[in-house]
Amino acid sequence: MILQLPNVLSQDERLAIGTTLATAEFVDGKLTAGWYAKAVKHNRQLPAEAGKDLRDQVKTVLNRHPLFQAAVRPKQIHSVLLSRYDIGMSYGRHADNALMGQWRSDVSFTLFLNEPADYDGGELVIEGADDEAAYKLPAGQALVYPSSALHRVEEVTRGVRWVAVGWVQSWVRDPTQRELLFDLDTVRRSLFAQTDKSNEFDLLSKSLANLLRRWAE
Ligand code: NI
Secondary structure, three states: OOOOEOOOOOOHHHHHHHHHHHHOOEEEHHHHOOOOHHHHHEEEOOOOOOOHHHHHHHHHHHHOOHHHHHHHEEEEEEEEEEEEEEOOOOEEEEEOOOOOOOOEEOEEEEEOOOHHEEEEEEEEEEEEOOOOEEOOOOOOEEEEOOOOOOEEEEOEEOEEEEEEEEEEEEEEEEEEHHHHHHHHHHHHHHHHHHOOOOOHHHHHHHHHHHHHHHHOO
Protein backbone atom coordinates (compact mmCIF):
# COMPACT_ATOMS: atom_id res chain seq x y z
CA MET A 1 0.00 0.00 0.00
CA ILE A 2 1.29 3.40 -1.00
CA LEU A 3 -0.19 6.24 1.02
CA GLN A 4 0.11 10.01 1.06
CA LEU A 5 0.13 11.59 4.52
CA PRO A 6 -1.07 15.20 4.64
CA ASN A 7 0.03 17.74 7.26
CA VAL A 8 2.96 15.85 8.69
CA LEU A 9 4.74 19.14 9.29
CA SER A 10 3.15 22.51 10.00
CA GLN A 11 4.36 25.41 7.91
CA ASP A 12 6.32 26.79 10.90
CA GLU A 13 8.04 23.44 11.49
CA ARG A 14 8.90 23.12 7.83
CA LEU A 15 10.32 26.62 7.57
CA ALA A 16 12.42 26.07 10.71
CA ILE A 17 13.81 22.83 9.27
CA GLY A 18 14.51 24.58 5.97
CA THR A 19 16.47 27.30 7.74
CA THR A 20 18.57 24.72 9.59
CA LEU A 21 19.25 22.72 6.43
CA ALA A 22 20.15 25.76 4.34
CA THR A 23 23.28 26.38 6.41
CA ALA A 24 24.17 22.75 7.18
CA GLU A 25 27.17 20.89 5.76
CA PHE A 26 26.17 17.89 3.67
CA VAL A 27 28.23 14.82 2.75
CA ASP A 28 28.10 12.30 -0.11
CA GLY A 29 25.01 10.07 0.11
CA LYS A 30 27.02 7.03 -0.99
CA LEU A 31 28.31 6.77 2.59
CA THR A 32 25.06 5.10 3.72
CA ALA A 33 24.12 3.16 0.60
CA GLY A 34 24.33 -0.61 0.19
CA TRP A 35 27.08 -1.88 -2.12
CA TYR A 36 25.00 -1.96 -5.29
CA ALA A 37 22.94 1.16 -4.49
CA LYS A 38 26.21 3.13 -4.21
CA ALA A 39 26.52 2.92 -7.98
CA VAL A 40 23.22 4.73 -8.55
CA LYS A 41 22.93 7.02 -5.49
CA HIS A 42 23.85 10.58 -6.39
CA ASN A 43 22.75 12.94 -3.64
CA ARG A 44 24.02 14.60 -0.49
CA GLN A 45 22.90 14.07 3.09
CA LEU A 46 23.37 15.47 6.54
CA PRO A 47 26.15 13.59 8.37
CA ALA A 48 25.05 11.27 11.19
CA GLU A 49 26.42 13.38 14.03
CA ALA A 50 24.98 16.69 12.75
CA GLY A 51 21.36 15.82 12.20
CA LYS A 52 20.26 14.15 15.42
CA ASP A 53 17.75 16.82 16.50
CA LEU A 54 16.17 16.95 13.05
CA ARG A 55 15.98 13.17 12.81
CA ASP A 56 14.30 13.03 16.23
CA GLN A 57 11.85 15.69 15.11
CA VAL A 58 10.92 13.69 12.01
CA LYS A 59 10.29 10.61 14.17
CA THR A 60 8.14 12.65 16.57
CA VAL A 61 5.94 14.21 13.89
CA LEU A 62 5.35 10.86 12.19
CA ASN A 63 4.63 9.05 15.43
CA ARG A 64 1.92 11.62 16.27
CA HIS A 65 0.27 11.26 12.82
CA PRO A 66 -2.93 9.14 13.09
CA LEU A 67 -2.84 7.91 9.48
CA PHE A 68 0.80 6.84 9.82
CA GLN A 69 -0.09 4.93 12.99
CA ALA A 70 -3.07 3.20 11.38
CA ALA A 71 -1.37 2.34 8.07
CA VAL A 72 2.19 1.55 9.17
CA ARG A 73 1.80 0.32 12.78
CA PRO A 74 5.37 1.37 13.56
CA LYS A 75 7.35 -0.61 16.09
CA GLN A 76 10.42 1.54 15.50
CA ILE A 77 11.32 4.32 13.09
CA HIS A 78 14.91 3.17 13.12
CA SER A 79 16.62 5.23 10.45
CA VAL A 80 16.16 8.75 9.10
CA LEU A 81 18.31 10.63 6.59
CA LEU A 82 18.04 14.27 5.55
CA SER A 83 18.93 14.54 1.88
CA ARG A 84 19.41 17.20 -0.73
CA TYR A 85 19.44 16.75 -4.46
CA ASP A 86 21.09 19.55 -6.40
CA ILE A 87 20.92 19.95 -10.17
CA GLY A 88 22.12 16.76 -11.89
CA MET A 89 21.54 14.54 -8.83
CA SER A 90 19.30 11.46 -8.80
CA TYR A 91 18.94 8.06 -7.18
CA GLY A 92 18.68 5.21 -9.66
CA ARG A 93 16.46 2.15 -9.41
CA HIS A 94 16.95 0.10 -6.23
CA ALA A 95 15.12 -1.67 -3.39
CA ASP A 96 15.95 -0.63 0.15
CA ASN A 97 18.07 -2.87 2.38
CA ALA A 98 16.00 -5.40 4.32
CA LEU A 99 18.05 -5.03 7.51
CA MET A 100 19.56 -1.91 9.03
CA GLY A 101 21.50 -2.57 12.22
CA GLN A 102 19.30 -4.86 14.30
CA TRP A 103 16.10 -3.62 12.63
CA ARG A 104 14.11 -4.78 9.65
CA SER A 105 12.86 -2.23 7.12
CA ASP A 106 9.22 -2.96 6.29
CA VAL A 107 8.05 0.50 5.33
CA SER A 108 9.94 3.40 3.77
CA PHE A 109 8.88 7.03 3.81
CA THR A 110 9.83 10.25 2.07
CA LEU A 111 8.86 13.49 3.77
CA PHE A 112 8.96 16.36 1.28
CA LEU A 113 10.54 19.47 2.80
CA ASN A 114 10.11 21.98 -0.02
CA GLU A 115 7.46 22.78 -2.60
CA PRO A 116 7.26 21.03 -5.99
CA ALA A 117 7.50 24.46 -7.66
CA ASP A 118 10.97 24.92 -6.14
CA TYR A 119 12.56 22.32 -8.43
CA ASP A 120 12.11 20.45 -11.71
CA GLY A 121 12.56 16.69 -11.88
CA GLY A 122 13.14 14.91 -8.59
CA GLU A 123 10.00 12.75 -8.77
CA LEU A 124 9.97 9.68 -6.53
CA VAL A 125 8.96 6.83 -8.84
CA ILE A 126 7.68 3.58 -7.33
CA GLU A 127 7.31 0.48 -9.47
CA GLY A 128 4.39 -1.91 -9.21
CA ALA A 129 4.14 -5.31 -10.86
CA ASP A 130 3.30 -3.89 -14.28
CA ASP A 131 3.26 -0.12 -13.92
CA GLU A 132 4.85 2.71 -12.00
CA ALA A 133 3.75 5.92 -10.34
CA ALA A 134 5.61 9.20 -9.83
CA TYR A 135 5.20 11.33 -6.72
CA LYS A 136 6.18 14.90 -6.01
CA LEU A 137 4.21 15.97 -2.96
CA PRO A 138 3.65 19.40 -1.45
CA ALA A 139 6.01 20.45 1.31
CA GLY A 140 5.13 18.95 4.69
CA GLN A 141 3.49 15.86 3.19
CA ALA A 142 4.96 12.36 3.28
CA LEU A 143 4.69 9.28 1.10
CA VAL A 144 4.86 5.85 2.74
CA TYR A 145 5.51 2.75 0.63
CA PRO A 146 6.69 -0.84 1.09
CA SER A 147 10.50 -1.04 1.46
CA SER A 148 10.33 -4.07 -0.82
CA ALA A 149 9.32 -2.03 -3.89
CA LEU A 150 11.78 -1.02 -6.60
CA HIS A 151 11.96 2.76 -6.71
CA ARG A 152 14.10 5.67 -7.92
CA VAL A 153 14.41 9.44 -7.78
CA GLU A 154 14.51 11.21 -11.13
CA GLU A 155 17.28 13.67 -11.84
CA VAL A 156 16.77 17.21 -10.57
CA THR A 157 17.11 19.67 -13.45
CA ARG A 158 16.37 22.95 -11.64
CA GLY A 159 16.53 24.07 -8.02
CA VAL A 160 17.11 21.83 -5.00
CA ARG A 161 14.99 18.94 -3.72
CA TRP A 162 15.01 18.61 0.09
CA VAL A 163 13.59 15.49 1.73
CA ALA A 164 13.76 13.42 4.87
CA VAL A 165 13.71 9.70 4.12
CA GLY A 166 13.40 6.90 6.62
CA TRP A 167 12.70 3.28 7.41
CA VAL A 168 10.32 1.64 9.81
CA GLN A 169 10.03 -1.78 11.34
CA SER A 170 6.32 -2.44 11.63
CA TRP A 171 4.60 -4.59 14.25
CA VAL A 172 3.10 -6.35 11.21
CA ARG A 173 5.73 -7.54 8.75
CA ASP A 174 3.41 -8.52 5.87
CA PRO A 175 2.08 -5.60 3.79
CA THR A 176 -1.11 -7.51 2.93
CA GLN A 177 -1.89 -7.99 6.60
CA ARG A 178 -1.14 -4.33 7.33
CA GLU A 179 -3.58 -3.33 4.61
CA LEU A 180 -6.31 -5.61 5.99
CA LEU A 181 -5.88 -4.06 9.43
CA PHE A 182 -5.93 -0.57 7.97
CA ASP A 183 -9.12 -1.22 6.00
CA LEU A 184 -10.89 -2.77 8.99
CA ASP A 185 -9.82 0.11 11.19
CA THR A 186 -11.06 2.63 8.62
CA VAL A 187 -14.46 0.91 8.46
CA ARG A 188 -14.60 0.69 12.24
CA ARG A 189 -14.00 4.43 12.64
CA SER A 190 -16.52 5.28 9.95
CA LEU A 191 -19.10 3.02 11.62
CA PHE A 192 -18.46 4.68 14.96
CA ALA A 193 -18.99 8.10 13.39
CA GLN A 194 -22.34 6.96 11.97
CA THR A 195 -23.84 4.84 14.72
CA ASP A 196 -21.68 5.47 17.77
CA LYS A 197 -20.89 2.33 19.74
CA SER A 198 -22.97 -0.57 18.44
CA ASN A 199 -22.85 -4.34 18.49
CA GLU A 200 -21.31 -4.29 14.99
CA PHE A 201 -18.68 -1.84 16.13
CA ASP A 202 -17.80 -4.00 19.12
CA LEU A 203 -17.42 -7.15 17.00
CA LEU A 204 -15.34 -5.33 14.43
CA SER A 205 -13.13 -3.91 17.20
CA LYS A 206 -12.72 -7.38 18.67
CA SER A 207 -11.76 -8.85 15.28
CA LEU A 208 -9.27 -6.07 14.63
CA ALA A 209 -7.63 -6.52 18.04
CA ASN A 210 -7.51 -10.30 17.66
CA LEU A 211 -5.99 -10.16 14.18
CA LEU A 212 -3.35 -7.77 15.46
CA ARG A 213 -2.65 -10.16 18.35
CA ARG A 214 -2.12 -12.99 15.86
CA TRP A 215 0.09 -11.00 13.51
CA ALA A 216 2.09 -8.65 15.71
CA GLU A 217 5.75 -9.55 16.18
NI1 NI B 1 15.37 3.90 -1.45
